[in-house]
Every structure is written in structure tokens, then in C-alpha cells.
Amino acid sequence: MQKAAFLVIIALLAVSCNQASSENNNAPETAGAEQIVSATIQELLATPADYDGKEVAVSGMVTHVCRHGGQKCFIVAEDGETQIRIVPGGDIDEFKIEMEGSTVAFKGVFRVLSSTEVEALVEDYESQEQHAVEQSHSEAEKADYFVEAVDFKEVSP
Numbered sequence: 001m002q003k004a005a006f007l008v009i010i011a012l013l014a015v016s017c018n019q020a021s022s023e024n025n026n027a028p029e030t031a032g033a034e035q036i037v038s039a040t041i042q043e044l045l046a047t048p049a050d051y052d053g054k055e056v057a058v059s060g061m062v063t064h065v066c067r068h069g070g071q072k073c074f075i076v077a078e079d080g081e082t083q084i085r086i087v088p089g090g091d092i093d094e095f096k097i098e099m100e101g102s103t104v105a106f107k108g109v110f111r112v113l114s115s116t117e118v119e120a121l122v123e124d125y126e127s128q129e130q131h132a133v134e135q136s137h138s139e140a141e142k143a144d145y146f147v148e149a150v151d152f153k154e155v156s157p
């Protein structure tokens with residue numbers, strides 16, 4: 001009788017170990033990998049703290065590429081007014097001026113700056129000769145948020 005009980009316990013353990021193993025094999029490959037959040041510009045700006053440090057996918061028409069090295073560009077939302085700054089990150093060295101007027105999908109990390117970083121950014125912005133005149137992207141350039149792009153793809157010219 002003891003031998004039979006012992007065999008039953010071993011059989012149950014073997015079955016339960018096999019089930020746990022198959023459950024792990026069926027787990028999605030994205031477990032452990034951070035998901036990319038697809039959002040509109042308006043969604044990002046409505047609750048920036050919710051997206052801070054997260055990988056996001058956002059798209060819009062490129063309204064301006066910085067003429068001084070392509071180190072930032074700006075995309076406009078569907079409302080034609082709301083803009084966000086995109087800066088190169090990862091393997092992207094610069095944005096090309098030819099992107100202006102194209103709809104581009106960007107993937108990158110959404111960042112929210114501290115108040116000290118924002119003050120430094122505004123001081124730098126205001127000291128630049130090329131920005132003596134307000135431009136349509138001026139507010140987005142001085143904003144405390146941006147997307148650090150790691151990849152982008154032109155959706156339409």
C-alpha cells in the first residue's frame with residue numbers, strides 16, 4: 001500500500017512539473033520585453049507623466065527640421081496645431097531637412113524634463129539668433145516633453 005501511494009505521489013509530481021513546463025512554453029514572447037505604446041500627440045500631452053520613460057509610437061507631419069545639424073524635428077497632430085519635438089537617439093545621428101512635409105512614424109522614448117532642465121532649455125532657445133522670430137513650433141521647442149526617437153519610417157511624402 002505504501003508503495004502504491006508513493007508511486008501515485010511521484011506520478012502527480014511528474015504531471016504537475018510537466019504542466020508548469022508547458023505553461024511556460026506557451027507564454028508570449030513579449031513577456032519580459034517592454035511593450036511599445038501607440039499614442040497620438042494629444043494623448044501624450046494630455047497626461048505626459050503616464051508616458052514618461054515609456055517606449056511610444058507616434059506619427060505626424062514633419063513641420064520643421066532644425067537647420068543646425070538636424071538635431072530635432074517637430075511633428076504636428078491631426079488638429080494642425082499641436083506639435084511635439086522629436087530628437088534623435090539610438091543609431092539616429094540626425095534628421096534630414098527633406099523630411100519636412102512628410103508624414104513620419106516615430107518609435108522612441110517619451111521624456112519629461114525637470115523644471116531645471118526646462119529653464120536651461122528655454123534660456124538656450126531664447127539666446128539663439130535663428131529663433132528671434134516666433135515660429136509655429138516655438139511652444140513645442142520650449143516644452144518640458146519630447147520623444148527621443150530610436151527608429152522612424154516615412155509613411156507618406
